[in-house]
Amino acid sequence: MSRRPLKRFLLKGFLFLILSLVLWVYVLQPPYSKLLVSVSQKVHSWVEKKEKTLIQLQGDMIVFVPLGLATQEQKGIPAGKRDVRELDYNSVILLTLILFSPGLRAGKRMLVLIAGFALLFLTHVLNVLVQVKFFYALQLGGYIQIPYGPWERNIYAFLKQFFELVGRFAFPFAIWMLFTYRETIGYLTGAESEKHPRKKRKK
DSSP states (O other): OOOOOOOHHHHHHHHHOOOOOOOIIIIIIHHHHHHHHHEEEEEEHHHOOOEEEEEEEEEEEEEEHHHHTTTOSSOOOOOOOEHHHEEEEEEHHHHHHHHHOTHHHHHHHHHHHHHHHHHHHHHHHHHHHHHHHHHHISSGGGGGGGGOOHHHHHHHHHHHIIIIIIIIHHHHHHHHHHHHHHHHHHHTTTTTHHHOOOOOOOO
16 A cells, blocks of 8 residues: 655645645634624623623734623723634634645535534634633632632633643644545545556557
8 A cells, every 4th residue: 555755745734834824814814803703792692691791802802891790880890801813823724734635626625614614613612702701700809799619610710721722723633634534544545546546548
């Protein structure tokens, strides 16, 4: 079983990484971040009735404003902040993987691009919601009116670390492999070329 050159494969991946990074920073990231904040605000309003929070984008920062506490005539209530680039920059990894992924037909590549980013977008929304809960449970201190027990604080702290340390890199690769496992393994092992050998030229 013939194997494709690994160096050539990695070089191609690096070139697509540069392309994806430029494409994401200058074209895709600004509207994507606005959509992420907008959807996160709606989802938070649906699932959380006790905490009224304004989630908005200010430059590159997602800001969590606790509106429910602001109506209690308390002054100096802090707002939570998080750099949106730290939450959605793993999109560059997924975009790179899909663009250079070998063995994909154009139609399937487009399908994987749409479905893959839909799944990754869902993880980003969940990440924002976790950031909001972490902000309420562990960062508001004496301002918070809703009690959080030690179990809740530990859960939100764990989820925050999971999304930031593990999920940031695991999600793009897991989504990529979910849709392209067969084609990728076939390319690396040379199985695709064995299934479709080149026809000999007639003399």
